[in-house]
Amino acid sequence: MLQLNGLTKVYNTGDKALSDVTLTIPDGQVVALIGPSGAGKSTLIRSVNRLVEPTSGSAVLDDVNITALGAGALRKQRRNMGMIFQEYALVERLTVMENVLSGRLGYVGFWRSFLRKFPQSDVDEAYRLLDRVGLLAMADKRADELSGGQRQRVGICRALIQNPSLLLVDEPTASLDPKTSRQIMRLICELCSERGLAAIINIHDVALAQMFVERVIGLELGKVVFDGGPGDLTAEVLTQIYGAEDWEATIEKVEDDDEDAV
Amino acid sequence: MSVALESQIGTAWKKPPFIKSRALRIGILVTVVLYVFLATIGTKGLANYLEYLGVVGDGFKFGTIDRYFTGIDVNWSRIQRGLARGQEFVGGFLSPDFTSRWDHIVQGMYESVVMTVGSTVVGIGVSIPIALGAARNIAPLPVYLICRFIITISRALNELIVAIILVAILGFGPLAGFITLSFATIGFLAKLLAEEIEDMNKVQAEAVQSTGATWLQRINFGVQPQVMPRLIGLSMYRLDINFRESAVLGLVGAGGIGATLNTAFDRYEFDTVAAILLIIIATVMVLEYLSGLIRTRIK
Numbered sequence A: 001m002l003q004l005n006g007l008t009k010v011y012n013t014g015d016k017a018l019s020d021v022t023l024t025i026p027d028g029q030v031v032a033l034i035g036p037s038g039a040g041k042s043t044l045i046r047s048v049n050r051l052v053e054p055t056s057g058s059a060v061l062d063d064v065n066i067t068a069l070g071a072g073a074l075r076k077q078r079r080n081m082g083m084i085f086q087e088y089a090l091v092e093r094l095t096v097m098e099n100v101l102s103g104r105l106g107y108v109g110f111w112r113s114f115l116r117k118f119p120q121s122d123v124d125e126a127y128r129l130l131d132r133v134g135l136l137a138m139a140d141k142r143a144d145e146l147s148g149g150q151r152q153r154v155g156i157c158r159a160l161i162q163n164p165s166l167l168l169v170d171e172p173t174a175s176l177d178p179k180t181s182r183q184i185m186r187l188i189c190e191l192c193s194e195r196g197l198a199a200i201i202n203i204h205d206v207a208l209a210q211m212f213v214e215r216v217i218g219l220e221l222g223k224v225v226f227d228g229g230p231g232d233l234t235a236e237v238l239t240q241i242y243g244a245e246d247w248e249a250t251i252e253k254v255e256d257d258d259e260d261a262v
Numbered sequence B: 001m002s003v004a005l006e007s008q009i010g011t012a013w014k015k016p017p018f019i020k021s022r023a024l025r026i027g028i029l030v031t032v033v034l035y036v037f038l039a040t041i042g043t044k045g046l047a048n049y050l051e052y053l054g055v056v057g058d059g060f061k062f063g064t065i066d067r068y069f070t071g072i073d074v075n076w077s078r079i080q081r082g083l084a085r086g087q088e089f090v091g092g093f094l095s096p097d098f099t100s101r102w103d104h105i106v107q108g109m110y111e112s113v114v115m116t117v118g119s120t121v122v123g124i125g126v127s128i129p130i131a132l133g134a135a136r137n138i139a140p141l142p143v144y145l146i147c148r149f150i151i152t153i154s155r156a157l158n159e160l161i162v163a164i165i166l167v168a169i170l171g172f173g174p175l176a177g178f179i180t181l182s183f184a185t186i187g188f189l190a191k192l193l194a195e196e197i198e199d200m201n202k203v204q205a206e207a208v209q210s211t212g213a214t215w216l217q218r219i220n221f222g223v224q225p226q227v228m229p230r231l232i233g234l235s236m237y238r239l240d241i242n243f244r245e246s247a248v249l250g251l252v253g254a255g256g257i258g259a260t261l262n263t264a265f266d267r268y269e270f271d272t273v274a275a276i277l278l279i280i281i282a283t284v285m286v287l288e289y290l291s292g293l294i295r296t297r298i299k
Helices: A041-048 A071-078 A096-104 A110-114 A120-132 A148-160 A178-195 A206-212 A235-242 B003-008 B022-040 B042-053 B076-094 B102-133 B141-156 B159-170 B174-198 B202-209 B215-252 B257-266 B270-297
Strands: A002-010 A016-025 A030-034 A056-061 A081-084 A166-170 A198-202 A215-220 A223-228
Touching (some): A002 A041, A030 A178, A030 A206, A041 A166, A081 A148, A096 A120, A096 A148, A110 B215, A120 A148, A178 A198, A178 A206, B076 B270, B102 B141, B102 B174, B102 B270, B141 B174, B159 B215, B215 B257, B215 B270, B257 B270
Parallel strands (some): A030 A198, A030 A215
Antiparallel strands (some): A002 A016, A002 A056, A215 A223
């Protein structure tokens, strides 16, 4: 369970990116975080694993107050939080396998990782995950040889091999075409339910979010302005989050029609 | 059509000037032209010319500014004498003599290669940790300042100056050259590598960090793959530079092919000088070709 208590982030520039965010995300719940650009979505998930240092408030994951941890303990705690990035953030000149295995760095000593001598159990798990996302044959390819959708699947494997209890997902579909976006979202949500993982997914595409998640949180100017089921997202709510627009077309139920892939 | 648009239609468009004030623009131009004129031709040249035209009398002086703007002296008779020596020099190139000092040349080349390869490897080895420390995005401020200071010192002191000092301390020979070039490599490689690290894709390293990796693991997985091609390219380039420098350092006594070259100059053996210079040129060309080959292979 993840609890955020009054989480606030003020950047050095004086911009208040998060203001007093209080949330509870139970085990296994997949939450979509929506809101306009600059609303603080990225800051929120980066504050949880402290890639961004929150100014005040706390983030508590499974009874460990992450905000209060020292450097070493934070590193250990980061292993429990897998992160998936917008532009995939794979290390492009490393192989797919190295990228997946980098998810184990928190568990493996420096020399083992330097010599790429990861424990056999890690290698086996990497193969299993790559097979699960349909990329087993790509293991020895360099990451920059892959397509966008394939890269994001490698990113998902890297996050999952950490064996986390929480996934922090930052705009996973922003650089993908509509079909691949759906496949990736479906894959993330399936894997979360298979493994009982909680997840916070930052997402721009409201319709896509509605299609896959059980709970939606709306962020505007660093404040939570909506928290409810995907069905509760009305035109008024969207206007409150994003500002006035004609929202009818967005809310319209999108048929989930491509059952082929993944 | 809006009023704002209507007033613009039909007016000429010009690129906005980089320096807005017209007076400042012209002022800078005039100052530069005037300075270059005074600094090269000088007041002396100007006075001579005015004298020649008969505008001013004999022995005309511009007063106090004479002292600062005497201009660059041209000694025509000296140039005439020197041209003859130059001819001899060019003649030497037409008949380079590889044989009479061949043993010295081989000895000098041997020293130069040892100096070049040794100093490049040692220099790179020392540069990498300093580069990591000098990259603001991965190093804490105190470490950053110390590493930047080392780089600045290395860059501020020219190879020749370092070599002269080291020859005074360590005596003649390639040891001084070896240490000089290792030191110079730090300023070059650490600076450029640190800049490459600062320009890297931050998210890739962040992704590695978010897995709970240690600092060293973050460098090894998140940073090293991103900067490796540049590091190899720079190292090859530095090998090339170090060889060329080794030829110069010999002139101040730091050993290598430069020492052989210096001896040949002192003996006015221009045909041997030509042979040595041809060998240096050929070596640099081979190194250049090799480094180009390696750099295109690594992407």
